[in-house]
Amino acid sequence: MKKETSTLNSPEAISICRSKQLTKEMLRAAGLPTPDGIVLRQDQFDEALAHVQAVGRPSVLKPLSQGRGEGVVCGIATEDDLRAAWETAGRAARRAPELLLEEQIEGIDIRVSVVGRRVVAVATRLPSHVVGDGRRSIAELVELKQRRRDQHAYLAKSPLTVERALLARAGRALHDVPVANEVVVLNGPSNVGTGGENVDVTGLVHADLLNLAVDASRAIPGLRNTGVDLMAQDLDTVDGAVILEANFCPDIRVHHHPAYGRPRDIAGAIVDEMLASAGAPARWPSRRRARHVRVVRRLARAARRRLSADRRLQE
Incomplete structure (x- = not known):
């Protein structure tokens, strides 16, 4: 393991997944659905604007080689939208100067974790939001939710981000008071x-959607541990679903520490697959596997103690 990249993935698979465009080409070559889009250099703003105007529907702009949602801007429909998004995505595009401009697909964002050729867990991700109570302003609701978020083992590391331009397009401002619910x-x-x-x-998604994620992992040679991002119209059907990308170093904490729902042991599945690929049977009760489990547990306890100490200092 290196960070969250396991030896289950070949160097070739990692190189492909680093590029959103190359990943899309591999998926399309396998006959799998992906959003339409074009790759642009940062000096091709005029070409990007012409594309947005020709499409006539909201678009998404993202750095070609950046992950974790950094620099991604949705809902681009006007020249002003595109200029603001161009600046945001351009700042985040560190490894490669190109940007990817895609059609925006509406639906349910799903992360499917595939280990080997087996789906281990599925999560959906909700965008940053607050729910009105009829009394507090949006700014106050953000502050209240952030305090709750700070107590979560996983979410604490990622503060709420307010995109003021998005609020403005919806006719809202931070001082507005949303009605209850x-x-x-x-x-x-x-x-x-x-x-x-x-x-x-996990357990709520149609089998055809899960198979689509497995097919995505098969489309990229040597990719045996991945988080496949899908946009689906509904959890009960594959109709209209598209593949957004395949991650070679998926954040397994998404499944280990859900905001809502049951935790899933992705780390254990990865260790089992690594042992199986080395010739050891999965779930083999060996001393080696037991030692790995003890080390992981000690690291987790140390991390919890450090987090508790940091919170006491903040108080």
């Missing part, structure tokens, strides 16, 4: 890194 979306991408929330939906 009104949902106010704060940020476009459904990504935990930008303030979203992860919800476990």
